[in-house]
Amino acid sequence: GDTWIPVNNGLTQHNVRSLALNRSNGLIFAGTNDSGVFRSSNSGANWIPASSGLSFTKMASFGAGPGGFLFAGTHGGGIPVFRSSNDGADWVPVANSSIAVEIWSMAVKPGGLIFAGSDHNVLRSTDNGDTWTQECVCPPNSPVYSLCVNPAGDLFAGTLLEGVWRSTDNGADWSRMNTGLEDTVTYSLVINSAGDLFVGTLSGCIFRSTDNGGGWSRLCTGLTGSPVVSMAADSAGYIFAGTSDSGVYRSVVRTTSIRDLENVRPLSYSLDQNYPNPFNPATRITYAIPK
Numbered sequence: 001g002d003t004w005i006p007v008n009n010g011l012t013q014h015n016v017r018s019l020a021l022n023r024s025n026g027l028i029f030a031g032t033n034d035s036g037v038f039r040s041s042n043s044g045a046n047w048i049p050a051s052s053g054l055s056f057t058k059m060a061s062f063g064a065g066p067g068g069f070l071f072a073g074t075h076g077g078g079i080p081v082f083r084s085s086n087d088g089a090d091w092v093p094v095a096n097s098s099i100a101v102e103i104w105s106m107a108v109k110p111g112g113l114i115f116a117g118s119d120h121n122v123l124r125s126t127d128n129g130d131t132w133t134q135e136c137v138c139p140p141n142s143p144v145y146s147l148c149v150n151p152a153g154d155l156f157a158g159t160l161l162e163g164v165w166r167s168t169d170n171g172a173d174w175s176r177m178n179t180g181l182e183d184t185v186t187y188s189l190v191i192n193s194a195g196d197l198f199v200g201t202l203s204g205c206i207f208r209s210t211d212n213g214g215g216w217s218r219l220c221t222g223l224t225g226s227p228v229v230s231m232a233a234d235s236a237g238y239i240f241a242g243t244s245d246s247g248v249y250r251s252v253v254r255t256t257s258i259r260d261l262e263n264v265r266p267l268s269y270s271l272d273q274n275y276p277n278p279f280n281p282a283t284r285i286t287y288a289i290p291k
Contacts, residue, residue, distance in 0.1 A: 003221045003251070003252040003253070004221070004222035004223050004241065004249040004250065004251055004252065005222060005249060005250055005252060006246065006249055007040075007043070007044030007045060007240075007247075007248050007249070007250050008047075008247035008248055009046050009047065010038065010040075010046050010047035010048060011030065011038055011047050011247055011248070012032075013032040013033065013034055013035040014243070014245055014246055014247035015032055015033035015034070015229075015243075015245055016030050016031070016032055016229065016230055016243065016247060016248055017031050017033050017058075017059050017060050017061075017229050017230055017242065017244075018030070018031035018059055018060060018061045018062045018229075018230045019031070019062065019188075019230040019231055019232035019241075019242045019248070020062035020063070020064055020070065021064075021233065021234050021240070022064065022068075023235045024068075026041065026043070026234065026235075027039055027040070027041055027087055027088075028040040028041075028043070028044055028232060028240065029050065029062055029070065029088055030047060030230075030242060030248060031059025031060065031061070031062060031072060032057070033058055033059070033244075034057060034058060035049075035051075035057055036049065036050075036051030036054050036057035036059060037050045037054065037059060037088055037091075039087070043234070044240060044248055044250055050087075050088035051091070052091065053084075053090045053092055054072075054091045055077070055079060055093070056074050056077030056078070056079055057074075058074050058075050058076055058077055059072055059073075059074055060073045060075040060102060060104050061073035061103055061104055061105045061106045061146075062106060063107060063108050063114055063116070064108055065108050065114055065129065067085075067128070068085065069083055069084065069128060069129075070084045070085075070087065070088060071083050071094075071106055071114065071129055072084070073103025073105070073116060074102070075101070075103070076101065076102060078101075080101065080102065080103040080116075080118075081094050081103055081129060081132075083128075083129050094129040095129065095132055101118075102118055102119055103117070103123075104117050104118060104119075104144060104145045104146075105117035105145055105146045105147040105157075106147060107148050107149050107155065108149070109153060109155070109170075110149075110153070112126065112128065114126075114129060115147050116132065116147075117143075117144025117145065117147050117157060118143070118144065120142075120143070121134050121144075122134075122157070122171050124171070142159040142160050142162045143159060144158070145158050145159065145186065145187050145188070145229075146186065146187060146189040146199075146200075147189065148190060148191050148197075149191075150191050150195060150212065151191075151195055153168075154166055154167065154212065155168075155170065155171055156177075156189055156191075156197065156213065157174070157189075158187065158188065158189045158199055159186060160185060161184060161185060162184060163176060163178040163181050163184035164176070164177045164178060164181065164199055165177060166212070166213050177209075177213030177214065180207070180215045181207055181216040182203070182205070182216075182218065183201035183202055183203040183205060183207075184201075185202035185203075186199050186200070186201055186202075187200050187201065187202065187227055187228060187229040187230070188200035188228055188230045188231040188241075188242075189231065190231040190233045190239065191233065192233040192237055192239065192255050193233070193235060193237060194237070195212075196209065196210050196255060197210075197212070197213055198219075198231060198233075198255075199216070200227070200230070200231050200241060201227070201228060202227045203225070203227075204220070204223050204224060204225035204227055204228060204243070205218050205219070205220040205228070206218070206220065206223065206228055206231075207219065208255075222249065222252070223241070223243075223249060224243070226243035226244050226245050226246040227243060227244040228242070228243055229242055229243065229244050230242035233255070236254055237254030238250055238251050238254055238255070239251040239255050
């Protein structure tokens, strides 16, 4: 994630408001501000439209639900949530403006709990998006532009002005997690397979936390300064970043490889006596390390 490259071939609009990835088949989805949904089957090298059934094309968020369902949140169109059961080939509406006008962010917990962030609250669905209830007015009455869930089940929210917040009880209570975060206008959040948390900001920088939001470091090389409004992570450890006017970027290297190698340590080793002694023309030393 230290360096980034653009991957925009086929995108007819470069204001990419949301990204999602189906880890079972590698498909990547990009939601644009005016042109609906695009899909890539080759790690972002090429994109094709995937908007059939969308009556409104201002996309704001994605959420991957149980059973292979994909949810798309919109802004300003009267139908805030659509659902697809076939990787974006077709979409159907599943919510109306009575729950919210804009759905800026979505996240799904194991077991099927679906969370949606709007202008002033977090909504929750327990029936695959058919019905929604208001979970809380949080965090501090600020638009919730991004949501994600870590492997432990903690829920993270990126807000318009108040940075990153964390809840360990399904959104009932929240704690601010901004140490080292230089920009608290946070548009996007994603977690990689190693559990590292990434946040995209208004300044166009991405920040990473390796301690569940306790501290943040910046990763900006190759990014152009355009606000990072969406992100997704694939199973190989690459991070995709959607920007407000420069399309999609991908991390040049995997974001998990260095950390994985640093965590590998031998538990024991042995070094035996050489035989015969070193004054002979040849000697042999036997050793063993754990595999």
